[in-house]
Amino acid sequence: MNIQTELFQSRTIEHLRKNGNSFIDPAFAGNKSLPIHRWIPWIAGFSSIFVQDVLQRYLEKPGRVLDPFSGVGTTLVEACLLGHEAVGFEINPYAALASSAKVSSLKINSGTLKQPIEEFNKFCSRSSKSDYVPFSKPPEAFKTRIAFYNPKILKKVLTIHDFIATITNPVVRDLFNLSFGATMVRYSNYSYEPSLGTRKGSGKSEFDDYPVVETMKSKLAEISEDIQRIKSNSSVVPGDGIVIKDSFFNVGNHLKRNSIDIVITSPPYLNNYHYNRNTRPQLYWLGFALSTDDMKELEERNFGKYWQTVRERKNIAWDFSSPPQNLIKTIEKLRACNPEKGVYGGGGWANYAITYFNDCYRLASGIKYALKRDRSAFVVIGNSILQGITIPTDEYFGEIAEICGLKLLEIDVPRKTRIGNSIISSDVRVTKAKKNHALYEAVVVLKKK
Numbered sequence: 001m002n003i004q005t006e007l008f009q010s011r012t013i014e015h016l017r018k019n020g021n022s023f024i025d026p027a028f029a030g031n032k033s034l035p036i037h038r039w040i041p042w043i044a045g046f047s048s049i050f051v052q053d054v055l056q057r058y059l060e061k062p063g064r065v066l067d068p069f070s071g072v073g074t075t076l077v078e079a080c081l082l083g084h085e086a087v088g089f090e091i092n093p094y095a096a097l098a099s100s101a102k103v104s105s106l107k108i109n110s111g112t113l114k115q116p117i118e119e120f121n122k123f124c125s126r127s128s129k130s131d132y133v134p135f136s137k138p139p140e141a142f143k144t145r146i147a148f149y150n151p152k153i154l155k156k157v158l159t160i161h162d163f164i165a166t167i168t169n170p171v172v173r174d175l176f177n178l179s180f181g182a183t184m185v186r187y188s189n190y191s192y193e194p195s196l197g198t199r200k201g202s203g204k205s206e207f208d209d210y211p212v213v214e215t216m217k218s219k220l221a222e223i224s225e226d227i228q229r230i231k232s233n234s235s236v237v238p239g240d241g242i243v244i245k246d247s248f249f250n251v252g253n254h255l256k257r258n259s260i261d262i263v264i265t266s267p268p269y270l271n272n273y274h275y276n277r278n279t280r281p282q283l284y285w286l287g288f289a290l291s292t293d294d295m296k297e298l299e300e301r302n303f304g305k306y307w308q309t310v311r312e313r314k315n316i317a318w319d320f321s322s323p324p325q326n327l328i329k330t331i332e333k334l335r336a337c338n339p340e341k342g343v344y345g346g347g348g349w350a351n352y353a354i355t356y357f358n359d360c361y362r363l364a365s366g367i368k369y370a371l372k373r374d375r376s377a378f379v380v381i382g383n384s385i386l387q388g389i390t391i392p393t394d395e396y397f398g399e400i401a402e403i404c405g406l407k408l409l410e411i412d413v414p415r416k417t418r419i420g421n422s423i424i425s426s427d428v429r430v431t432k433a434k435k436n437h438a439l440y441e442a443v444v445v446l447k448k449k
């Protein structure tokens, strides 16, 4: 009997809600100072310590770890560092670049970045002293309300791009691109608040000039230092990690049935946080998006899509049989809210919520397909408030997973307060929701029977 089975076999359905007793707080904040995880700020990530803890407790020998929504790679990096094999799915090419560069960096020699960094320093210092005219161009299709970079900064950015274009080693090039992606908004006229908006809009002044090259250099130094630190501190040979740049809904095209030992993941929440809009600068500047069509395609493929994408469609229907009765009732209540607001009222949000829960069913089906029997999935998910109605997303997801044929073992709430996001602070909020409802984050534990 494996640890997962042993631990859970005596639990009954009444004991499923654990109220914070079982897991470490999954909030990403802790990652900000940790080697490798600190390379990229990511609002919707989870903590490496949470992943480490789950892996150490529930995967007793080297195994195959899956993250269907790998984001910037927290699960993958931790799994590889503990000697497991890791597989991730990610549709956002910038996030996929980040996770894949991180796992690849575990396999390179600690000094690999030394020479390219020296060459970068020389190249930038030479071009700053001459009348260097960069050959790189800003991405044509990247339209912004105000200039993204002021001219002096733009010239430095394009010079950096000229250098990156000369790098032939793909891992080194990815790490340079990642350094640019991680820092590029910092020297722009935009900022994350946490959604992307103009600096002026949030009361900050624009930058006429900025030490762009120095910022890149310190990011590269951080990356190089972390690779060396990890190499010298770890006695475990890191496992292989891959990132599949496709939707998890196509899992059957990439993985064999019953091939995964554990799933640790966090899907997008029902909060309309717009991964694609918020990474628009990176997607365009790194050449992943060439037109608005590319952005639209990403929106369509995103788990749960977005409110903006579905609000104007005819009433969206359930696409799996027998959705939980309490979920149906909640959605009906939501649909009936604020009809005078048209698509901005309950109807538009009900469409979004149904799309989201339809995708929860597809997620549960994918997990069921990929997991070996008796193995578990740990899904971090936040609840939500739409039009003032609290939606216990964790409970509904657990029930949907059961409908799909998985066993719901436990729902733990290690994080009882979570900062609201676009929904709470946008013009579609219902102000009293702030006072009356708490946002939390839960870990839903499922087992394949």
Ligand SMILES: C[S@@+](CC[C@H](N)C(=O)[O-])C[C@H]1O[C@@H](n2cnc3c(N)ncnc32)[C@H](O)[C@@H]1O
Pocket (backbone or CB within 6 Å): 042, 044, 045, 046, 047, 068, 069, 070, 071, 072, 073, 074, 075, 089, 090, 091, 092, 095, 246, 247, 248, 249, 265, 266, 267, 268, 269, 275, 301, 302, 303
């Ligand atoms: C909550 S974040 C995951 C963060 C991750 N746990 C981390 O620590 O970096 C959810 C991720 O799912 C990705 N995503 C959305 N829809 C997807 C799909 N259909 N297939 C694969 N990835 C998807 C988003 O781009 C986003 O990066």
